[in-house]
Amino acid sequence: MDETTRESPPSRRAFLSRSLTAGAGLAALGGTGTATAAAPAVAAAAAVDPPETLPVSLTVNGRRRTLRTDPRTSLLDALREDLGLTGPKKGCNQGACGACTVLLDGTRILSCITFAVMFEGAEITTVEGLADGDRLHPVQRAFVEHDGFQCGFCTSGQITSAVGLLAENPRPSTAEIKELMSGNLCRCAAYPNIVAAVESAAEGRS
Amino acid sequence: MAFLRPTTWPEALAAKAELPGAVPIQGGTDVMVEINFDVRRPEALLDLTRVAELARWSETGGRLRVGAGVPYSRVIGELGDRLPGLAQASRTVGSPQIRNRGTVGGNLGAASPAGDSHPPLLAGGAVIEVESAARGVRMIPAEEFYLGVKRSALEPDELIRAFHAEPATGPQYFSKVGTRNAMVIAVCSFALALHPAERRVGTGIGSAAPTPLRARAAEEFLAAELDWAAGLAPAGLAPGVLARFGELVSEAAAPIDDVRGTAGYRRHALAVMARRTLTWAWNDYRKAREQCA
Numbered sequence: 001m002d003e004t005t006r007e008s009p010p011s012r013r014a015f016l017s018r019s020l021t022a023g024a025g026l027a028a029l030g031g032t033g034t035a036t037a038a039a040p041a042v043a044a045a046a047a048v049d050p051p052e053t054l055p056v057s058l059t060v061n062g063r064r065r066t067l068r069t070d071p072r073t074s075l076l077d078a079l080r081e082d083l084g085l086t087g088p089k090k091g092c093n094q095g096a097c098g099a100c101t102v103l104l105d106g107t108r109i110l111s112c113i114t115f116a117v118m119f120e121g122a123e124i125t126t127v128e129g130l131a132d133g134d135r136l137h138p139v140q141r142a143f144v145e146h147d148g149f150q151c152g153f154c155t156s157g158q159i160t161s162a163v164g165l166l167a168e169n170p171r172p173s174t175a176e177i178k179e180l181m182s183g184n185l186c187r188c189a190a191y192p193n194i195v196a197a198v199e200s201a202a203e204g205r206s
Numbered sequence: 207m208a209f210l211r212p213t214t215w216p217e218a219l220a221a222k223a224e225l226p227g228a229v230p231i232q233g234g235t236d237v238m239v240e241i242n243f244d245v246r247r248p249e250a251l252l253d254l255t256r257v258a259e260l261a262r263w264s265e266t267g268g269r270l271r272v273g274a275g276v277p278y279s280r281v282i283g284e285l286g287d288r289l290p291g292l293a294q295a296s297r298t299v300g301s302p303q304i305r306n307r308g309t310v311g312g313n314l315g316a317a318s319p320a321g322d323s324h325p326p327l328l329a330g331g332a333v334i335e336v337e338s339a340a341r342g343v344r345m346i347p348a349e350e351f352y353l354g355v356k357r358s359a360l361e362p363d364e365l366i367r368a369f370h371a372e373p374a375t376g377p378q379y380f381s382k383v384g385t386r387n388a389m390v391i392a393v394c395s396f397a398l399a400l401h402p403a404e405r406r407v408g409t410g411i412g413s414a415a416p417t418p419l420r421a422r423a424a425e426e427f428l429a430a431e432l433d434w435a436a437g438l439a440p441a442g443l444a445p446g447v448l449a450r451f452g453e454l455v456s457e458a459a460a461p462i463d464d465v466r467g468t469a470g471y472r473r474h475a476l477a478v479m480a481r482r483t484l485t486w487a488w489n490d491y492r493k494a495r496e497q498c499a
Contacts (some may be wrong), residue, residue: 065423071208114233
Protein backbone atom coordinates (compact mmCIF):
# COMPACT_ATOMS: atom_id res chain seq x y z
CA MET A 1 0.00 0.00 0.00
CA ASP A 2 1.40 3.38 -0.98
CA GLU A 3 0.90 5.50 2.11
CA THR A 4 2.73 8.48 0.66
CA THR A 5 -0.14 9.41 -1.60
CA ARG A 6 -2.58 9.48 1.27
CA GLU A 7 -3.98 12.94 1.88
CA SER A 8 -4.66 14.36 5.28
CA PRO A 9 -8.17 15.72 5.92
CA PRO A 10 -8.54 19.24 4.52
CA SER A 11 -7.50 22.05 6.79
CA ARG A 12 -9.92 24.82 7.76
CA ARG A 13 -8.01 27.12 5.45
CA ALA A 14 -8.20 24.71 2.53
CA PHE A 15 -11.93 24.21 2.72
CA LEU A 16 -12.71 27.88 3.39
CA SER A 17 -10.60 28.91 0.42
CA ARG A 18 -12.69 26.56 -1.69
CA SER A 19 -15.89 28.15 -0.54
CA LEU A 20 -14.44 31.64 -1.10
CA THR A 21 -13.54 30.57 -4.60
CA ALA A 22 -17.06 29.43 -5.24
CA GLY A 23 -18.43 32.67 -3.82
CA ALA A 24 -16.13 34.73 -6.02
CA GLY A 25 -17.20 32.69 -8.99
CA LEU A 26 -20.81 33.59 -8.39
CA ALA A 27 -19.91 37.26 -7.91
CA ALA A 28 -17.98 37.23 -11.16
CA LEU A 29 -20.93 35.80 -13.01
CA GLY A 30 -23.59 38.10 -11.62
CA GLY A 31 -21.67 41.10 -10.33
CA THR A 32 -19.83 44.09 -11.76
CA GLY A 33 -16.28 44.28 -13.01
CA THR A 34 -15.35 46.27 -9.93
CA ALA A 35 -16.48 43.50 -7.64
CA THR A 36 -14.37 40.99 -9.50
CA ALA A 37 -11.37 43.30 -9.55
CA ALA A 38 -11.74 43.88 -5.84
CA ALA A 39 -11.59 40.16 -5.10
CA PRO A 40 -8.27 38.72 -3.96
CA ALA A 41 -6.00 37.78 -6.84
CA VAL A 42 -6.09 34.09 -6.09
CA ALA A 43 -9.88 33.99 -5.96
CA ALA A 44 -10.22 36.01 -9.17
CA ALA A 45 -7.86 33.71 -11.02
CA ALA A 46 -9.74 30.68 -9.76
CA ALA A 47 -13.07 32.26 -10.75
CA VAL A 48 -11.99 32.37 -14.37
CA ASP A 49 -11.02 28.72 -14.34
CA PRO A 50 -12.77 27.06 -11.41
CA PRO A 51 -11.42 23.72 -10.33
CA GLU A 52 -13.79 21.09 -11.59
CA THR A 53 -12.27 18.04 -10.00
CA LEU A 54 -11.15 17.04 -6.54
CA PRO A 55 -8.51 14.52 -5.59
CA VAL A 56 -9.53 11.47 -3.60
CA SER A 57 -7.30 8.72 -2.37
CA LEU A 58 -8.78 5.45 -1.15
CA THR A 59 -7.98 1.78 -0.84
CA VAL A 60 -9.89 -0.43 -3.27
CA ASN A 61 -9.55 -4.20 -2.94
CA GLY A 62 -6.38 -3.74 -0.89
CA ARG A 63 -4.73 -1.37 -3.35
CA ARG A 64 -4.21 2.34 -2.76
CA ARG A 65 -5.79 4.33 -5.59
CA THR A 66 -5.69 8.07 -6.18
CA LEU A 67 -7.88 9.85 -8.70
CA ARG A 68 -9.31 13.26 -9.51
CA THR A 69 -13.00 13.41 -10.03
CA ASP A 70 -15.95 15.76 -10.35
CA PRO A 71 -17.43 16.11 -6.85
CA ARG A 72 -20.80 14.90 -8.18
CA THR A 73 -19.33 11.59 -9.36
CA SER A 74 -20.85 8.64 -7.57
CA LEU A 75 -18.60 6.07 -5.99
CA LEU A 76 -20.09 3.63 -8.52
CA ASP A 77 -19.04 5.74 -11.52
CA ALA A 78 -15.58 6.29 -10.06
CA LEU A 79 -15.13 2.53 -9.58
CA ARG A 80 -16.43 1.65 -13.03
CA GLU A 81 -15.21 4.55 -15.17
CA ASP A 82 -12.03 5.68 -13.44
CA LEU A 83 -10.75 2.47 -11.88
CA GLY A 84 -12.10 -0.02 -14.43
CA LEU A 85 -13.87 -2.15 -11.82
CA THR A 86 -17.08 -3.18 -13.56
CA GLY A 87 -18.17 -5.72 -10.94
CA PRO A 88 -20.52 -3.24 -9.25
CA LYS A 89 -23.38 -2.73 -11.73
CA LYS A 90 -25.51 0.29 -12.49
CA GLY A 91 -29.04 -1.07 -12.36
CA CYS A 92 -31.29 1.76 -11.24
CA ASN A 93 -28.85 4.52 -10.17
CA GLN A 94 -31.26 5.47 -7.37
CA GLY A 95 -30.62 3.01 -4.59
CA ALA A 96 -33.51 0.68 -5.34
CA CYS A 97 -31.92 -2.44 -6.87
CA GLY A 98 -28.73 -3.19 -4.93
CA ALA A 99 -26.65 -4.17 -8.01
CA CYS A 100 -24.02 -1.58 -7.06
CA THR A 101 -23.47 -2.91 -3.52
CA VAL A 102 -19.86 -2.63 -2.26
CA LEU A 103 -18.31 -2.95 1.18
CA LEU A 104 -17.08 0.17 2.98
CA ASP A 105 -14.71 -0.92 5.75
CA GLY A 106 -16.60 -4.24 5.66
CA THR A 107 -20.10 -2.69 5.81
CA ARG A 108 -22.37 -3.02 2.78
CA ILE A 109 -23.45 0.22 1.13
CA LEU A 110 -24.87 1.32 -2.22
CA SER A 111 -22.14 2.90 -4.33
CA CYS A 112 -24.58 4.64 -6.71
CA ILE A 113 -26.00 6.99 -4.09
CA THR A 114 -22.82 8.17 -2.46
CA PHE A 115 -20.17 10.60 -3.70
CA ALA A 116 -16.71 9.25 -4.49
CA VAL A 117 -14.98 12.24 -2.89
CA MET A 118 -16.55 11.35 0.48
CA PHE A 119 -14.31 8.28 0.71
CA GLU A 120 -10.92 9.85 1.32
CA GLY A 121 -8.88 7.28 3.22
CA ALA A 122 -11.66 4.67 3.17
CA GLU A 123 -11.35 0.99 2.36
CA ILE A 124 -13.69 -0.26 -0.36
CA THR A 125 -14.16 -3.86 -1.40
CA THR A 126 -15.93 -4.74 -4.65
CA VAL A 127 -16.82 -8.22 -5.85
CA GLU A 128 -13.44 -8.28 -7.61
CA GLY A 129 -11.72 -8.15 -4.22
CA LEU A 130 -13.49 -11.10 -2.60
CA ALA A 131 -11.64 -14.03 -4.13
CA ASP A 132 -8.16 -14.98 -2.97
CA GLY A 133 -6.45 -15.30 -6.34
CA ASP A 134 -8.18 -18.18 -8.12
CA ARG A 135 -9.74 -19.38 -4.90
CA LEU A 136 -13.33 -18.13 -4.72
CA HIS A 137 -14.77 -16.56 -1.60
CA PRO A 138 -17.08 -19.05 0.22
CA VAL A 139 -20.12 -16.94 -0.72
CA GLN A 140 -19.07 -16.97 -4.38
CA ARG A 141 -18.66 -20.77 -4.24
CA ALA A 142 -22.08 -21.10 -2.63
CA PHE A 143 -23.71 -19.05 -5.41
CA VAL A 144 -22.09 -21.33 -8.02
CA GLU A 145 -23.08 -24.51 -6.17
CA HIS A 146 -26.67 -23.41 -5.66
CA ASP A 147 -27.12 -21.80 -9.06
CA GLY A 148 -27.95 -18.51 -7.32
CA PHE A 149 -28.40 -16.57 -10.56
CA GLN A 150 -29.69 -16.73 -14.08
CA CYS A 151 -28.58 -13.76 -16.22
CA GLY A 152 -25.98 -12.74 -13.64
CA PHE A 153 -26.44 -8.96 -13.77
CA CYS A 154 -27.44 -8.65 -10.11
CA THR A 155 -25.06 -11.36 -8.90
CA SER A 156 -22.05 -9.24 -7.97
CA GLY A 157 -24.32 -7.08 -5.84
CA GLN A 158 -26.06 -10.12 -4.35
CA ILE A 159 -22.74 -11.72 -3.40
CA THR A 160 -21.25 -8.55 -1.95
CA SER A 161 -24.46 -7.91 -0.03
CA ALA A 162 -24.44 -11.48 1.32
CA VAL A 163 -20.83 -11.06 2.49
CA GLY A 164 -21.91 -7.87 4.31
CA LEU A 165 -24.96 -9.64 5.76
CA LEU A 166 -22.87 -12.51 7.16
CA ALA A 167 -20.50 -10.01 8.75
CA GLU A 168 -23.50 -8.35 10.47
CA ASN A 169 -25.19 -11.61 11.37
CA PRO A 170 -23.08 -14.76 10.93
CA ARG A 171 -25.94 -17.24 11.55
CA PRO A 172 -29.11 -15.77 10.06
CA SER A 173 -32.32 -17.78 9.90
CA THR A 174 -33.96 -18.35 6.52
CA ALA A 175 -36.51 -15.65 7.32
CA GLU A 176 -33.73 -13.25 8.28
CA ILE A 177 -31.85 -13.95 5.04
CA LYS A 178 -34.98 -13.11 3.03
CA GLU A 179 -35.50 -9.92 5.01
CA LEU A 180 -31.86 -8.84 5.05
CA MET A 181 -31.25 -9.55 1.36
CA SER A 182 -34.37 -7.58 0.40
CA GLY A 183 -32.31 -4.65 -0.90
CA ASN A 184 -31.01 -6.75 -3.79
CA LEU A 185 -33.46 -7.33 -6.59
CA CYS A 186 -33.17 -10.21 -9.08
CA ARG A 187 -35.34 -9.81 -12.16
CA CYS A 188 -34.76 -13.45 -13.10
CA ALA A 189 -36.25 -14.25 -9.67
CA ALA A 190 -33.51 -16.66 -8.63
CA TYR A 191 -34.48 -15.86 -5.04
CA PRO A 192 -34.92 -19.44 -3.72
CA ASN A 193 -31.44 -20.35 -4.93
CA ILE A 194 -29.94 -17.11 -3.63
CA VAL A 195 -31.40 -17.80 -0.19
CA ALA A 196 -30.10 -21.38 -0.35
CA ALA A 197 -26.64 -20.11 -1.30
CA VAL A 198 -26.52 -17.64 1.59
CA GLU A 199 -27.77 -20.32 4.00
CA SER A 200 -25.11 -22.70 2.79
CA ALA A 201 -22.37 -20.08 3.12
CA ALA A 202 -23.57 -19.20 6.63
CA GLU A 203 -23.38 -22.84 7.65
CA GLY A 204 -19.87 -23.11 6.23
CA ARG A 205 -20.96 -25.79 3.77
CA SER A 206 -19.47 -24.05 0.72
CA MET B 207 -19.52 22.81 -7.96
CA ALA B 208 -17.87 23.28 -4.59
CA PHE B 209 -17.59 20.28 -2.33
CA LEU B 210 -16.96 21.35 1.25
CA ARG B 211 -15.41 18.91 3.69
CA PRO B 212 -15.35 20.46 7.16
CA THR B 213 -13.92 18.33 9.94
CA THR B 214 -15.31 20.21 12.95
CA TRP B 215 -18.75 21.56 13.83
CA PRO B 216 -17.65 25.25 13.90
CA GLU B 217 -16.14 24.79 10.44
CA ALA B 218 -19.38 23.26 9.21
CA LEU B 219 -21.40 26.20 10.57
CA ALA B 220 -18.96 28.70 9.03
CA ALA B 221 -19.26 26.98 5.66
CA LYS B 222 -23.08 26.95 5.81
CA ALA B 223 -23.11 30.66 6.78
CA GLU B 224 -20.85 31.51 3.87
CA LEU B 225 -22.73 29.39 1.33
CA PRO B 226 -26.34 29.00 2.52
CA GLY B 227 -27.16 27.25 -0.76
CA ALA B 228 -24.82 24.39 0.10
CA VAL B 229 -26.75 21.15 0.54
CA PRO B 230 -25.65 19.20 3.63
CA ILE B 231 -25.08 15.48 3.15
CA GLN B 232 -24.69 12.62 5.60
CA GLY B 233 -25.39 9.30 3.90
CA GLY B 234 -26.20 11.07 0.64
CA THR B 235 -28.96 8.52 0.05
CA ASP B 236 -31.65 11.17 -0.57
CA VAL B 237 -29.64 14.01 -2.10
CA MET B 238 -27.78 11.89 -4.56
CA VAL B 239 -30.83 10.34 -6.19
CA GLU B 240 -31.83 13.86 -7.23
CA ILE B 241 -28.34 14.67 -8.49
CA ASN B 242 -28.03 11.42 -10.47
CA PHE B 243 -31.26 12.26 -12.27
CA ASP B 244 -30.39 15.94 -12.64
CA VAL B 245 -33.46 17.02 -10.70
CA ARG B 246 -31.28 19.18 -8.52
CA ARG B 247 -28.02 21.01 -9.11
CA PRO B 248 -26.93 22.56 -5.81
CA GLU B 249 -24.28 25.28 -5.93
CA ALA B 250 -22.30 23.35 -3.33
CA LEU B 251 -22.37 20.18 -1.27
CA LEU B 252 -21.48 20.16 2.39
CA ASP B 253 -20.16 16.75 3.43
CA LEU B 254 -20.80 16.38 7.16
CA THR B 255 -19.49 12.83 7.50
CA ARG B 256 -16.07 14.07 8.65
CA VAL B 257 -17.56 15.93 11.62
CA ALA B 258 -17.00 13.04 14.01
CA GLU B 259 -19.22 14.31 16.84
CA LEU B 260 -22.33 14.06 14.65
CA ALA B 261 -21.98 10.27 14.60
CA ARG B 262 -22.20 10.01 18.42
CA TRP B 263 -25.07 9.76 20.86
CA SER B 264 -25.16 10.24 24.61
CA GLU B 265 -27.54 9.99 27.54
CA THR B 266 -27.45 12.62 30.24
CA GLY B 267 -29.97 13.35 32.96
CA GLY B 268 -32.37 10.76 31.58
CA ARG B 269 -32.40 12.33 28.12
CA LEU B 270 -30.91 11.07 24.90
CA ARG B 271 -29.07 13.31 22.48
CA VAL B 272 -28.52 11.59 19.15
CA GLY B 273 -26.13 13.17 16.65
CA ALA B 274 -27.50 13.94 13.19
CA GLY B 275 -24.98 11.55 11.63
CA VAL B 276 -25.96 8.36 13.51
CA PRO B 277 -27.15 5.93 10.80
CA TYR B 278 -30.40 3.96 11.05
CA SER B 279 -28.51 0.68 11.54
CA ARG B 280 -27.03 2.09 14.77
CA VAL B 281 -30.37 3.50 15.94
CA ILE B 282 -31.69 -0.07 15.60
CA GLY B 283 -28.69 -1.78 17.17
CA GLU B 284 -27.74 0.65 19.92
CA LEU B 285 -30.94 2.52 20.78
CA GLY B 286 -33.63 -0.06 20.03
CA ASP B 287 -34.36 -0.59 23.73
CA ARG B 288 -34.61 3.12 24.57
CA LEU B 289 -36.27 4.40 21.40
CA PRO B 290 -38.32 1.39 20.27
CA GLY B 291 -40.75 3.35 18.07
CA LEU B 292 -37.94 5.06 16.16
CA ALA B 293 -36.03 1.77 15.90
CA GLN B 294 -39.09 0.04 14.41
CA ALA B 295 -39.46 2.84 11.87
CA SER B 296 -35.73 2.66 11.11
CA ARG B 297 -36.04 -1.06 10.32
CA THR B 298 -38.48 -0.17 7.53
CA VAL B 299 -36.19 2.37 5.85
CA GLY B 300 -34.98 1.22 2.42
CA SER B 301 -32.69 -1.78 2.67
CA PRO B 302 -29.82 -2.79 4.98
CA GLN B 303 -27.39 -1.02 2.63
CA ILE B 304 -29.38 2.22 2.90
CA ARG B 305 -29.80 1.87 6.68
CA ASN B 306 -26.01 1.62 6.98
CA ARG B 307 -25.67 5.11 5.47
CA GLY B 308 -28.95 6.99 5.89
CA THR B 309 -29.55 9.02 9.07
CA VAL B 310 -32.41 10.51 11.07
CA GLY B 311 -30.64 13.86 10.59
CA GLY B 312 -30.88 13.45 6.82
CA ASN B 313 -34.54 12.45 7.09
CA LEU B 314 -35.19 15.65 9.07
CA GLY B 315 -33.22 17.75 6.58
CA ALA B 316 -35.23 16.41 3.65
CA ALA B 317 -38.48 16.88 5.64
CA SER B 318 -40.45 14.68 3.25
CA PRO B 319 -43.97 13.99 4.56
CA ALA B 320 -43.23 10.31 3.84
CA GLY B 321 -40.01 10.17 5.90
CA ASP B 322 -40.14 7.18 8.24
CA SER B 323 -38.53 8.79 11.29
CA HIS B 324 -41.02 11.64 11.60
CA PRO B 325 -44.04 9.82 13.10
CA PRO B 326 -42.06 8.27 15.99
CA LEU B 327 -40.23 11.56 16.62
CA LEU B 328 -43.64 13.28 16.90
CA ALA B 329 -45.15 10.54 19.08
CA GLY B 330 -42.10 10.50 21.35
CA GLY B 331 -41.98 14.28 21.74
CA ALA B 332 -38.50 14.66 20.25
CA VAL B 333 -36.80 18.05 20.01
CA ILE B 334 -34.51 18.98 17.13
CA GLU B 335 -31.27 20.83 17.92
CA VAL B 336 -30.27 23.16 15.11
CA GLU B 337 -27.51 25.75 15.05
CA SER B 338 -26.14 28.64 13.02
CA ALA B 339 -22.86 30.52 13.35
CA ALA B 340 -24.75 33.83 13.68
CA ARG B 341 -27.53 32.97 16.15
CA GLY B 342 -26.34 29.88 17.96
CA VAL B 343 -28.51 26.94 19.02
CA ARG B 344 -32.28 26.66 18.59
CA MET B 345 -34.25 23.80 20.09
CA ILE B 346 -37.27 23.05 17.90
CA PRO B 347 -39.95 20.58 19.04
CA ALA B 348 -40.59 18.04 16.27
CA GLU B 349 -44.16 19.29 15.99
CA GLU B 350 -42.95 22.77 15.03
CA PHE B 351 -40.22 21.52 12.72
CA TYR B 352 -42.28 20.43 9.73
CA LEU B 353 -43.73 23.38 7.81
CA GLY B 354 -44.74 22.01 4.42
CA VAL B 355 -43.92 19.44 1.77
CA LYS B 356 -40.13 19.09 2.07
CA ARG B 357 -40.01 22.35 4.04
CA SER B 358 -38.82 22.64 7.62
CA ALA B 359 -38.16 25.33 10.21
CA LEU B 360 -34.46 25.14 9.40
CA GLU B 361 -33.06 28.51 8.26
CA PRO B 362 -30.70 28.60 5.25
CA ASP B 363 -27.65 29.19 7.46
CA GLU B 364 -28.59 26.51 10.00
CA LEU B 365 -27.56 22.88 10.29
CA ILE B 366 -29.19 20.04 12.21
CA ARG B 367 -26.85 18.93 14.97
CA ALA B 368 -28.87 16.34 16.90
CA PHE B 369 -32.27 15.33 18.14
CA HIS B 370 -33.20 14.93 21.78
CA ALA B 371 -35.70 12.42 23.14
CA GLU B 372 -36.59 10.74 26.39
CA PRO B 373 -36.07 6.99 26.56
CA ALA B 374 -39.42 5.20 26.32
CA THR B 375 -41.30 4.82 29.61
CA GLY B 376 -44.11 2.84 27.98
CA PRO B 377 -44.88 0.86 24.83
CA GLN B 378 -44.16 2.44 21.45
CA TYR B 379 -45.20 1.12 18.06
CA PHE B 380 -44.76 2.06 14.42
CA SER B 381 -46.78 0.78 11.49
CA LYS B 382 -46.36 1.47 7.78
CA VAL B 383 -48.22 0.51 4.64
CA GLY B 384 -46.24 -0.16 1.48
CA THR B 385 -46.38 -2.33 -1.60
CA ARG B 386 -43.86 -4.76 -0.20
CA ASN B 387 -41.84 -5.36 2.94
CA ALA B 388 -38.67 -3.56 1.87
CA MET B 389 -37.46 -0.69 -0.30
CA VAL B 390 -40.75 1.07 0.15
CA ILE B 391 -41.75 4.69 0.52
CA ALA B 392 -44.68 4.77 2.91
CA VAL B 393 -48.17 4.94 1.42
CA CYS B 394 -48.97 6.08 4.92
CA SER B 395 -47.60 5.38 8.36
CA PHE B 396 -48.49 5.79 12.01
CA ALA B 397 -46.61 5.87 15.31
CA LEU B 398 -48.00 5.54 18.81
CA ALA B 399 -46.28 6.10 22.16
CA LEU B 400 -47.83 5.63 25.59
CA HIS B 401 -46.34 7.85 28.30
CA PRO B 402 -47.77 6.26 31.48
CA ALA B 403 -45.92 8.54 33.92
CA GLU B 404 -47.81 11.57 32.57
CA ARG B 405 -50.82 9.50 31.50
CA ARG B 406 -50.32 10.93 28.06
CA VAL B 407 -50.51 9.51 24.54
CA GLY B 408 -48.28 10.53 21.65
CA THR B 409 -49.09 10.00 17.98
CA GLY B 410 -47.48 10.69 14.62
CA ILE B 411 -49.02 10.39 11.15
CA GLY B 412 -46.78 10.02 8.09
CA SER B 413 -47.39 10.41 4.35
CA ALA B 414 -51.03 11.46 4.76
CA ALA B 415 -50.79 15.28 4.82
CA PRO B 416 -48.38 17.96 3.50
CA THR B 417 -46.34 17.43 6.68
CA PRO B 418 -45.97 14.68 9.25
CA LEU B 419 -48.38 15.56 12.05
CA ARG B 420 -49.84 14.60 15.42
CA ALA B 421 -53.44 13.49 15.85
CA ARG B 422 -54.10 15.70 18.85
CA ALA B 423 -57.80 14.98 19.31
CA ALA B 424 -57.06 11.26 19.19
CA GLU B 425 -54.30 11.65 21.79
CA GLU B 426 -56.56 13.57 24.19
CA PHE B 427 -59.47 11.19 23.72
CA LEU B 428 -57.33 8.14 24.40
CA ALA B 429 -55.46 9.61 27.37
CA ALA B 430 -58.83 10.25 29.04
CA GLU B 431 -60.33 6.86 28.15
CA LEU B 432 -57.46 4.56 29.13
CA ASP B 433 -57.63 2.99 32.55
CA TRP B 434 -54.01 3.79 33.33
CA ALA B 435 -54.12 2.67 36.96
CA ALA B 436 -55.85 -0.63 36.47
CA GLY B 437 -54.40 -1.80 33.23
CA LEU B 438 -55.21 -5.19 34.68
CA ALA B 439 -58.84 -5.13 33.63
CA PRO B 440 -59.29 -8.51 31.94
CA ALA B 441 -61.57 -7.08 29.28
CA GLY B 442 -58.78 -4.91 27.91
CA LEU B 443 -59.78 -2.07 25.63
CA ALA B 444 -63.43 -1.42 24.95
CA PRO B 445 -64.16 -1.91 21.23
CA GLY B 446 -65.75 1.53 21.14
CA VAL B 447 -62.53 3.13 22.35
CA LEU B 448 -60.48 1.38 19.70
CA ALA B 449 -62.89 2.34 16.93
CA ARG B 450 -63.15 5.97 18.04
CA PHE B 451 -59.37 6.28 18.33
CA GLY B 452 -59.03 4.98 14.76
CA GLU B 453 -61.62 7.45 13.52
CA LEU B 454 -59.95 10.40 15.22
CA VAL B 455 -56.53 9.48 13.81
CA SER B 456 -58.05 9.15 10.35
CA GLU B 457 -59.81 12.52 10.70
CA ALA B 458 -56.57 14.25 11.68
CA ALA B 459 -54.98 13.39 8.33
CA ALA B 460 -55.29 15.45 5.15
CA PRO B 461 -54.25 12.94 2.49
CA ILE B 462 -54.21 13.29 -1.29
CA ASP B 463 -54.55 10.87 -4.20
CA ASP B 464 -51.12 10.15 -5.69
CA VAL B 465 -49.09 7.39 -7.34
CA ARG B 466 -48.73 5.50 -4.08
CA GLY B 467 -52.37 5.47 -3.01
CA THR B 468 -55.66 7.31 -2.83
CA ALA B 469 -56.78 9.67 -0.08
CA GLY B 470 -59.64 7.31 0.77
CA TYR B 471 -57.31 4.34 1.11
CA ARG B 472 -54.93 6.32 3.30
CA ARG B 473 -57.74 7.39 5.65
CA HIS B 474 -58.92 3.81 5.90
CA ALA B 475 -55.40 2.41 6.45
CA LEU B 476 -54.63 5.00 9.12
CA ALA B 477 -57.65 3.93 11.18
CA VAL B 478 -56.54 0.29 10.86
CA MET B 479 -52.95 1.08 11.86
CA ALA B 480 -54.15 3.22 14.78
CA ARG B 481 -56.31 0.37 16.12
CA ARG B 482 -53.55 -2.20 15.62
CA THR B 483 -50.77 -0.22 17.24
CA LEU B 484 -53.04 0.66 20.14
CA THR B 485 -53.94 -3.00 20.65
CA TRP B 486 -50.26 -4.00 20.63
CA ALA B 487 -49.28 -1.15 22.96
CA TRP B 488 -52.12 -1.71 25.42
CA ASN B 489 -51.41 -5.46 25.57
CA ASP B 490 -47.77 -4.69 26.38
CA TYR B 491 -48.82 -2.16 29.01
CA ARG B 492 -51.18 -4.61 30.68
CA LYS B 493 -48.57 -7.37 30.60
CA ALA B 494 -46.03 -5.10 32.24
CA ARG B 495 -48.59 -4.11 34.91
CA GLU B 496 -49.41 -7.76 35.59
CA GLN B 497 -45.75 -8.56 36.05
CA CYS B 498 -45.42 -5.67 38.51
CA ALA B 499 -48.52 -6.66 40.43
